[in-house]
Amino acid sequence: MSTIITRRTLLAGAAASSALPLVGAQAQAPFGVGFIYVGxxxxxxxxxxxxxxxxxxxxxxxxxxxxxxxxxxxxxxxAVRAIRQLAQAGDQLIFTTSFGFMNPTIQVAKQFPKIRFEHATGYQRAENVATYNARFYEGRAVIGTLAGHMSKSGQAGYIASFPIPEVVMGINAFHLAAKKVNPNFKTKVIWASTWYDPAKEADAAKALIDQGCDVISQHTDSPAALQAAEQRGVFAFGQASDMKAFAPKAQLSAIVDDWSGYYIKRVKEAMDGSWKSGDVWGGIKDGMVKLAPYNDAVTPAARAAADELQKGIVAGTIHPFTGELKDQKGTLRLKAGETATDEMLSKMDWYVDGVQA
Amino acid sequence: MLEWRRRREPSKTMLYLSPLIAIGLTMLTGMLVFGAIGFDGLRAVTAIFITPLIEPQRWADLGVKAAPLIMIALGLAIGFRANVWNIGAEGQYVMGAIAGTGVALLTHDMTGWWILPAMALAGILGGAAWAALPALLKVRLQVSEILTSLMLTYVAVQFLYYLVRGPWKDPDGFNFPQTKMFSGSQTLPAVAEGSLVHFGVPLAILLALIAWFVMSKTVAGYAVRVVGRAPAAARHGGFDASRVTWATLLAGGGLAGLAGLFEAAGPFGQLTPQFPVGYGFTAIIVAFLGRLSPPGIVFGALVLAVTYVGGEIAQSTVRLPSAATGMFQALLLFFLLATDVLVRYRLAWKARPARSAP
Amino acid sequence: MTAAILVSIFMTLAAAATPILLAALGELVTEKAGVLNLGVEGMMLCGAVAGFAVTYSTGSVPLGLLAATLAGVAAAMIFALLTLGLGSNQVATGLALTIFGIGASSLIGAGFVGRTITRLGPLFPADYAAHPWLRLVFGHDAIVYLSLALVLAVSLFLRRTKAGLILRAVGENADSAHAIGYRVLAIRTAATAFGGALAGLGGAYFSLALTPMWADRLTAGRGWIALALVVFAAWKPGRLLAGAYLFGAVATFELQAKAAGWSFIAPEVLAMTPYLATIVVLTMMSLGGRTGGRDAPACLGKPFPAS
Structure with a gap:
C-alpha cells in the first residue's frame, strides 16, 4: 500500500499547486464542506x-x-476521483463516510495538505486526516437489555452483514447485555452477506421468527426486517434511524446515528483554525449514539434497566465489555473487572458464549 | 408524411455525424427535463459534458476511466463483427483480475521486473479461460453464447466474493473482505513520474491501433467480417466459422482479463468486493457507440468517461443527484442507439401510401 | 419442525418466488417472440416505484398495481421503439434500459423514501386460513394467485391458441412469418409490452407486498435472476413455475438453515448456483438430442428486418 501512496504522492505538486489559488481566492466566500457517501x-x-x-x-x-x-x-x-473533485471545487473540510474510502482519503489528503479530511470508521490518520466513529456497541448494549427483558422465548434473532469487527462487537455487546437479564439467553445470527437487500432482510427475519426468536435486531440497512417483525407480531429494533413509521408496534427502540453534533463542532473548529487531526469515538455521552423513544409496550422493569445502563455508560461507571469475559472457545478475553480497550474492540473477531453465529 | 427509406449504402457522413447529433439531443433533452423538475438545467449539462473536457486536470481522470472500457470494447467489437455475442465481459474482466491477483499473492514477498508481466499473462489467460467455456458450448453444442457468457459473469463475481471474504482475505485486515495491497513490483507504473495516468492508458490506445490494423488490413480481420456478414459465403470461401468463434471469444476474454488485471494492479492495488463496477457491461455500450470500429470505440469510451467524471462535478456543483447523472447516461445511450438508424435509413417525403415503417 | 413452521416457510417461499415468476413469465413471452430484453431489472424498478408512489398518494393498492403495470409497459415501449422501430441492438438497448430504470426510479422515488403503506394482505378472509394447512391454499395475497393463473394462461396461450402459434412463429422464423403476412413488428411490440407489464407488476410486488416501502434499487438484482430463470426453464411456463419456486425454496431454506445454526455451504456458492444450473440445463438440452433447438426461439435477439 505504501508504495502506491508514495507514487501517487508525487503528483501532489502539480495538482495541489493548481488548486491552492482556488482556496485562497475563496477566503471570503462561504466555507466549503464536502461529503462523500457510499450509498x-x-x-x-x-x-x-x-x-x-x-x-x-x-x-x-x-x-x-x-x-x-x-x-x-x-x-x-x-472514490479518489470524487474526493479530489470536492477538493478542487474549493471544499476546505471533507468528510468521507465509509470504511472503503480510507486509502483514497489518505491518498488525496497528501495532494491537498491545506485541506482537512475526516474519514469515518477508519484507522489511518495524517496531519490533515482525522478519523471518527461512533460507539454503536453502547446502543447495542441498551437494546440487548431491552431484548433480554422483553423476549419470552429467550431467543433473539440478529441479521448481520459481514463479520467485520464493527458488526462482531455489536453482536457481542447485544448478547452480553441480554444475558445479564436472562442467563440462558440465545442470540441467533444470520449472515445476510449484504448491507442492503430489503427482500432478503425481510426473509431472514421471518426465518428467525420461525425458529422461535421473538425479538429481532439487525446490522443491515433497510427497515424491511422491522416490517416483517410487525407483520408477525414480534419485537424488533430500528437501525441507524428511528424506524417507528415502518413498525409502530414492533419497534421497541432504535439505535439512532446522530452525526450532527460532531459535524457542527468540527466545522466550527475548521473555520476558526483550531481543527486538529485525531481519532474520535463518540458514544451515548457525546450524543453521537442515541436511543429512539421506547415503545409503550416496554415494561417498567425493562425501561428502568435500559435507562440505568444508559446512565451508567454516560457516567463512565459501566462498560458493556467488562470481565470476566470468555469467548466461545473458552479463551479468557478479559479478566474480572477489566474493561475492553478500544484497540481490542476495533480488532474483535470472536464471539461470546451463547451467540450462534 | 415523412417515411424512412433504406439507403443503398450506409452513410459515411451519418456514421460520424450521428453520435454528435445524439450528444446534442441528450444535452437539449437533459436541459429541458432537469430544468422542468427544478434543477439548473444549463449548468447541469455544462458540468456533465463540458467541464471535464475544458479543465486539464480532469484529463487524466478521463484517460484512467476510459482505458478499461477501450480494452474490453475492442475485444467485444471484434466478436460482434463476427456475430459472436459475448456479453459476459464483466465476468472475464473479473476472472482476469482474479488470476493476476493469484500470481500477485504468490509472489508477494518477491521483487523483480518479471512479476508484473507474469500477472498480466495470468490476467489474459484467466479472462480467455472464462470465455473459452461459452466458445466450447457454442461450437460443440450450439448453445447461445449470449446466455452462457452472461450467466458466467455472476458466477465469476460470486467467486470473487468468496475469495476476498475467505481464502484470500488479508490476514492483517481486521476481517475486512479484501486482499493484501500489491507490492511495488506488482503495481502498474505510471506513464510519467507523478502522473495519475498508468501504463494501461497508452496501452489501450496502442491496442486500438493494432485492432484497427488487424480488422481492416489482414486476412484474419476479413475472415471475421465475412463470417459475421455472410456465413454462407464464408463457408464457400473456406473460412471456418468455428475457428472464428473460438478466436473472437478468446480475444475478447483475453482483452477483458487484461483490463481487469490492469485495474487491479493499477487504480485498485488490491481486490475488494467493490472491484466489479460494470465495466464489462458498459463496454458493450461503448462498442456500439463506436459503431464497432476501434477509433469509434476510443471516442465512445471517452464520451462515457466524460459523463462519469462530469456526473460527479454536477453532483458537487449543481447538486444534481447521482440518479440524474445515470439518467443522462441512459438518455445518451438511447439517442446514440436511435440515431444509428440514420446511417442505414434516410428520411424522405412519402410518395404514396406504402407498407409499414422499417 | 412443526407443521406451523413448515407452512410459514412455504408462505415465505411463495412470496419470494412470485415477483421473479412474474418478471420471468413476461420475459418468456417477449423472448418467445424473438426479442431479448435485458432491461428486466430496470422495468421492475419502474414498476416498484410507480406502484408505491400511486398507492401512497391514493391509498389504493389496485391503483398502484395498475400504475406499476403501466410503468413497466412504458419502459418496455422505450425499448420497443428503439429496437423494433429503429432497429437498434437489443443487447445494448436492454442494458441502457436498466441504467435508465435505476436512475428514473431513484429520481421519482426520492420524495417517498422513509414512508410506508399498509401492505397488500391475503386475498381471502382470515377464517378461511385459520387452520395452518388451509393457509397454504387460502393464505396468500392476490398477486400470488394471479401469478399462478398467468402461468396457466400463458402456457395455454402459447400452445393452444392461434395467436400463440403466430407469436412463436415470429420468434422462430421472422422472415417466414412476415412472408405469410404476419405483422412481425406489431406482434413483437405487443410481446415486449406484455413483458414490461409483468416486470412492472413483479417490481410492485416488492414495494407493495414484500417490503411495503420505497428505497433505491429495491429489487436488488432480482431482474437478472428472472432472466436466468427463463433460460433455466427452457422457455416453458410450467418449468418456469417450478424454477421460480425452486429458487424461492433454496433462498428460504438457506436462511432457515442459518437461523437453525447449520451452515453447510458458503453463501457465495449458493448464490452462483442458479446461474451454473442454467448453464447445465442449456448444455443438457443440447446434448439431449438437439431438443434445445426447439426450445430456444431461433430468432432470439436478432433484428427484423435483418440489417
Missing part, C-alpha cells in the same frame, strides 16, 4: 444519516458555509 442519500440507512448531519450543518451555519456531496461513490479508484 444514495435515499437509502434511508447509513448514507442517509450522514446526510442528515450535513443538513444540520446548513441549518446551524446558514450562508456562512456551503455544503456539497457526491453520493453513490464506489469504494475504489472512483
Amino acid at each position: 444514495p442519500v435515499g437509502d434511508h440507512g447509513w448514507s442517509w444519516t450522514h446526510d442528515q448531519g450535513r443538513k444540520a450543518l446548513e441549518k446551524e451555519y446558514g450562508n456562512k458555509i456551503k455544503t456539497s456531496f457526491i453520493e453513490n461513490v464506489a469504494e475504489g479508484p472512483d
